[in-house]
Structures are given as structure tokens and as C-alpha cells.
Amino acid sequence: xxxxxxxxxxxxxxxxxxxxxxxxxxxxxxxxxxxxxxxxxxxxxxxxxxxxxxxxxxxxxxxxxxxxxxxxxxxxxxxxxxxxxxxxxxxxxxxxxxxxxxxxxxxxxxxxxxxxxxxxxxxxxxxxxxxxxxxxxxxxxxxxxxxxxxxxxxxxxxxxxxxxxxxxxxxxxxxxxxxxxxxxxxxxxxx
Numbered sequence: 001x002x003x004x005x006x007x008x009x010x011x012x013x014x015x016x017x018x019x020x021x022x023x024x025x026x027x028x029x030x031x032x033x034x035x036x037x038x039x040x041x042x043x044x045x046x047x048x049x050x051x052x053x054x055x056x057x058x059x060x061x062x063x064x065x066x067x068x069x070x071x072x073x074x075x076x077x078x079x080x081x082x083x084x085x086x087x088x089x090x091x092x093x094x095x096x097x098x099x100x101x102x103x104x105x106x107x108x109x110x111x112x113x114x115x116x117x118x119x120x121x122x123x124x125x126x127x128x129x130x131x132x133x134x135x136x137x138x139x140x141x142x143x144x145x146x147x148x149x150x151x152x153x154x155x156x157x158x159x160x161x162x163x164x165x166x167x168x169x170x171x172x173x174x175x176x177x178x179x180x181x182x183x184x185x186x187x188x189x190x191x
């Protein structure tokens with residue numbers, strides 16, 4: 001059984017916990033100030049992008065050797081018109097730089113909590129989790145957890161693809177906030 005800790009306590013943390021628990025993982029939801037269980041193998045950062053630096057400062061040493069899943073969308077919430085990371089980078093790349101001993105993945109940022117919880121986008125298309133990262137074993141581990149929980153997983157390539165995933169997540173958020181897309185909808189992969 002895989003031990004997963006989710007740092008954060010919002011709707012995404014709850015939805016991810018439900019998916020992974022359905023798939024047989026042992027899941028602990030840990031607040032930003034909580035303590036990670038040393039048995040944790042996978043850590044999901046289910047916090048807003050602006051909180052990541054504090055989370056890494058608090059938990060950085062405990063994340064060494066772990067699979068760290070970044071689901072943040074680094075949106076500039078002051079203007080809501082751009083990503084708040086360098087044009088040639090991503091939030092996930094910055095996290096990977098800060099955690100050189102961890103296996104950082106970008107995933108779960110192109111889905112809404114509702115589509116994770118129901119397992120469908122728009123009520124009938126299976127929810128797909130796109131996963132980017134440089135460690136094949138880490139990607140396979142996350143894909144296995146997601147699929148065991150009833151969702152689809154697609155390997156989106158190396159961690160360099162995190163920029164595109166963050167752009168897709170940003171676009172989806174702006175459409176939902178602009179009420180052009182329901183929070184139960186979103187982008188789907190038909191294959």
C-alpha cells in the first residue's frame with residue numbers, strides 16, 4: 001500500500017484524497033503546518049502557488065527522496081492575466097530546483113476538484129490526469145494511483161512540459177471564473 005500525504009485542506013485536497021483512497025492508498029491530509037509521516041512515499045502539494053515557498057521552507061528536508069506532486073497553477077492573482085513564473089519556466093521547475101533530492105511531478109492542475117471527485121468531465125467523459133516529470137518510476141507510481149482510483153492518466157512528457165500544463169490550467173481557470181465553463185466541466189482527453 002502506498003502512503004500519500006496531501007499538504008493542504010481545500011477542495012482539491014479532499015477530492016484527491018477521495019480518488020487515492022478509492023484506489024487503495026493510505027492517505028493523510030496534512031495542513032501546511034502539520035507533520036509529514038516518515039512512511040510517506042508521495043506528497044501532493046495542494047496549496048495555492050503563493051504558499052509553496054512557505055511549505056518548502058517548512059517541509060523541504062522531509063521531502064528528500066519522495067515523489068512530490070505539484071498541482072499549483074501559478075496565476076498572477078493581482079491581474080489574473082498571466083502566469084507568475086518566468087516565461088521559459090514553470091512552478092514545477094522552481095520546486096524541482098528547490099528540492100533536488102525529490103522526484104517532482106506536475107499533475108492534477110488541469111482538473112477541477114469536482115471532476116476529480118466524480119471521475120468525469122461534463123458528466124460523461126472520464127477525467128484524465130496529465131503527468132509531467134523526469135522520473136519514469138515516479139510518473140508510473142502516480143499514474144498507478146490515479147488509475148486505481150478510477151481516473152485515466154497520461155504521461156505528458158518531461159518536466160519541461162509543466163509550462164504547458166500550467167498554461168492549460170490557467171486557461172481553464174479563467175474560463176471557469178468568467179462563467180464560460182462550469183466547475184464540473186473542463187478540458188477532456190478523448191482517446
